[in-house]
Amino acid sequence: MKAALRRFGPRAALRRFGPRRLEPESPLRLVLLLCSFALTGYAGLRLLSGDWFGILLWIVGAAILHDLVLLPLYALADRAVGAALPAAARWINHVRVPVFLSGLLLLVWFPLILGRQERRYENATGLSADVFWPRWLLITAGLFAASAVWLAIRVVIRVWRRRPGPRRGAPAAGERKPPAGPARPSRP
């Protein structure tokens, strides 16, 4: 049992199938890929039995749209915000995080939020479809408000800590001492 574990256990597998053994041209790697393509072909023939062009367009298009349009777009937007803010703005994440969360909710629930199938939705569920966009706006407003409050609290705490004076600004014994070694670098 132990010998078997040594030969076939996870460590042995790691050794055997480690990245070195799976160089791009290693036979095992090619066999794995070909097996995967066989299954893709089998399922793909069935998947593409309808509007094959439309389906291919969707699958390849999804990868292209995400990798070459959406992702560069939000990377650029992020960089633009970073460039627009004063150097080393410590509050960039107070913009970044609510934008990300709000955008994420929109990305997942956009058909409802934008009312794309309003009639169909109301027919199917017996519910009104016009509640979603106000809710999303409210959530977005709430996220930004929470982020702003959080930023305000951080600023107040920092100001309070830096305030000169023997008692109020001084840290309580044992607390808030900067760690040994290089002190927290002060921002230029």
Next chain:
Amino acid sequence: MSHPPRTHRDRRALWRSPLRGPWLTSVFGVILLFGLPVLFVTGLLSYAAYNPELSPVNDQTPDKGLLGFYLFTWPTNPSWLYRVNQGVHVTLGIVLVPVLLAKLWSVIPKLFTWPPVRSVGHGLERLSLLALVGGGLFEFATGVLNVQLDYIFPGSFYPLHFYGAWIFMAALVVHVALRFPTMVRALRSRDLRAELRTRAHDTTPEPPDETGLVSPQPAAPTMSRRGALAMVGTGSFALLVVTAGQSIGGSLRETAVLAPHGRNPGSGPNGFQINKTTMAVGIRARDIGPDWRLTVRGTTGRETVLTREQLLRLPRHGAALPIACVEGWSTSDQRWDGVRLADLAALVGHADRPPRVLVESVQRHGSFRRVVLSDVQVRDPRSLLALRVNGADLSPDHGYPARVIVPGAPGVHNTKWVGRLTFGNFEETA
């Protein structure tokens, strides 16, 4: 600190985040490694729940061949089986969206490696990655759109999502096999707890390695790795909060503020979720008025036609059962009251061991006008032709004059506005 040699065409320098690196990618990867198999298995189970082997009427993905190897007769116990399965499938799928996006974000420099194809093996792997990324996004997109009734995808949801899942899984298995050792090494390279204590301004890039994920020209950090993980985690949590209530039901339903079934249509005994109103499927008043009749037929050629009053005089039974939809919402148990399917089978000569039944609705359109229920489903004493719910008559939108309710079955198999039951062998093309 030496980077791998760069050629003048190296486009990786485009990507400057100091957070990208094998460790961060592996953290997202390991979450997906647990999540995606759950999605796959619950998805296959969901398909099995339709009992597609029973009849072409039930089969939403014809010609599945070997891909239907795991099909089995769907059980009626526990009655919440489909409810939990589908709630997990849809809610988890939605919750994993930010993790999927973060994982793709973390590996984007790989898309621009140069030369794009170094060898046959490398070319094949990149082709497989196209199936992985395209197939994965396709699965998530079709799922998210279907839940919101936005049928813009090119074909019927069931075969697209089903065969697409197999293509995605084929690429995922090979991707995991090729990358697993790298992932394990990367996860071991940094201490998670130390990482969770590191602030933004102490964050340094991961040391360059052969993965090519680490930026050769990293920008100054504006966010820590713990910040990035927290942001993605908060995204997942936010989606969970605005979604899960439609599946959990009860007082939590209202918390699902962005999900399609986060509210109840009205109050009272019939104030619970509907997925097709009479209007949506073209039911006219006279289809379900006093002239409505239920035709029950058996193999022996025996047939009986019943009015609603006659049905109400048959021995009636109660059952507390949920309704759960493929789209991920469900109701808590409703108290149904009606005639057992087994008793109706007995009326037409199937007193012992009643067989399967073809259920036909009076509705004019919609893909689930007809379904076949298995003998296991017919024989369960809780399987009813329901006439009343929660102490009141069914509302028209809930299937008045009579609907089927079966424990553990997908919502669309709980046929509403039933007009005909055919037990045993039947002409499926009728």
